[in-house]
Amino acid sequence: xxxxxxxxxxxxxxxxxxxxxxxxxxxxxxxxxxxxxxxxxxxxxxxxxxxxxxxxxxxxxxxxxxxxxxxxxxxxxxxxxxxxxxxxxxxxxxxxxxxxxxxxxxxxxxxxxxxxxxxxxxxxxxxxxxxxxxxxxxxxxxxxxxx
Amino acid sequence: xxxxxxxxxxxxxxxxxxxxxxxxxxxxxxxxxxxxxxxxxxxxxxxxxxxxxxxxxxxxxxxxxxxxxxxxxxxxxxxxxxxxxxxxxxxxxxxxxxxxxxxxxxxxxxxxxxxxxxxxxxxxxxxxxxxxxxxxxxxxxxxxxxx
DNA sequence: TATTGTTATACTCTATAACTATA
DNA sequence: TATAGTTATAGAGTATAACAATA
Numbered sequence: 001x002x003x004x005x006x007x008x009x010x011x012x013x014x015x016x017x018x019x020x021x022x023x024x025x026x027x028x029x030x031x032x033x034x035x036x037x038x039x040x041x042x043x044x045x046x047x048x049x050x051x052x053x054x055x056x057x058x059x060x061x062x063x064x065x066x067x068x069x070x071x072x073x074x075x076x077x078x079x080x081x082x083x084x085x086x087x088x089x090x091x092x093x094x095x096x097x098x099x100x101x102x103x104x105x106x107x108x109x110x111x112x113x114x115x116x117x118x119x120x121x122x123x124x125x126x127x128x129x130x131x132x133x134x135x136x137x138x139x140x141x142x143x144x145x146x147x
Numbered sequence: 148x149x150x151x152x153x154x155x156x157x158x159x160x161x162x163x164x165x166x167x168x169x170x171x172x173x174x175x176x177x178x179x180x181x182x183x184x185x186x187x188x189x190x191x192x193x194x195x196x197x198x199x200x201x202x203x204x205x206x207x208x209x210x211x212x213x214x215x216x217x218x219x220x221x222x223x224x225x226x227x228x229x230x231x232x233x234x235x236x237x238x239x240x241x242x243x244x245x246x247x248x249x250x251x252x253x254x255x256x257x258x259x260x261x262x263x264x265x266x267x268x269x270x271x272x273x274x275x276x277x278x279x280x281x282x283x284x285x286x287x288x289x290x291x292x293x294x
Numbered sequence: 295t296a297t298t299g300t301t302a303t304a305c306t307c308t309a310t311a312a313c314t315a316t317a
Numbered sequence: 318t319a320t321a322g323t324t325a326t327a328g329a330g331t332a333t334a335a336c337a338a339t340a
Binding site: 129 | 156159163165170171174182185186206254257268271273276279283285286291
Binding site for chain 2: 297298299300301302
């Protein structure tokens with residue numbers, strides 16, 4: 001695609017992604033982790049603990065929004081607040097065993113649902129989608145770098 | 148991709164899409180149409196009028212949720228309720244001129260933002276993403292058919 | 295009685311502004 | 318005074334249950 005067609009391409013990409021987004025939300029099981037909760041938990045799953053502020057920046061939401069999200073996660077026993085002995089102002093967040101299990105279950109269910117749809121696609125379509133993933137990952141990286 | 152690897156592929160696809168969605172939401176200008184409002188308006192933009200129930204089914208949300216959404220759109224003068232002379236129970240929804248203009252402005256801003264990110268990608272990455280769009284559209288079609 | 299839509303209520307997710315506690 | 322986090326408040330978006338109006 002030549003650079004001068006980037007804007008036309010952007011329209012098409014956005015349109016498809018918007019519809020895909022709504023589809024994925026529809027097939028997501030209702031009694032499960034929300035996108036926001038899952039995203040934050042995934043971030044915690046990777047490392048050890050994270051400060052509430054750092055987590056809010058990484059997730060791209062405000063500090064009060066993260067305070068509330070952590071409170072909800074704590075209420076459901078998916079994450080917990082830990083005091084930082086070196087700085088009394090700081091709150092560290094840690095994922096719980098139940099949080100890890102919730103992530104695992106969510107991954108399984110969602111992959112199963114999407115897998116059913118993928119299985120109905122022609123091989124060439126599956127290949128085209130998989131082939132685009134590294135490019136999309138780089139796009140995400142560029143977008144996040146600008147934050 | 149062989150069929151037996153569909154589940155592994157599904158995990159990777161979902162992970163990338165989840166991060167992509169959060170990125171797109173972040174780069175969306177705050178004082179603009181939400182994803183839900185824009186999706187419903189786009190549906191109205193295409194045809195003439197739609198019944199509230201039909202719109203809720205098409206958008207994959209409940210009837211009360213659509214009632215509220217239409218009320219918000221009406222408050223902002225983006226859509227309006229029209230009585231159906233043939234059936235007193237029915238409410239028809241119609242997009243307004245301001246609604247069309249809001250869609251246009253939203254498309255322009257979002258395409259511009261995404262275009263900036265796309266322009267920073269190597270040509271091969273842009274091509275891979277564009278090449279996957281028809282496949283994703285067919286995936287969406289399959290998913291929506293199951294509704 | 296069935297269909298169409300609204301109202302009531304509750305929960306998640308988000309924001310900004312004002313506040314508290316600690317450094 | 319600056320930083321870390323919480324509380325207060327408001328609004329979008331979603332759901333289920335109960336209701337009203339019309340067919």
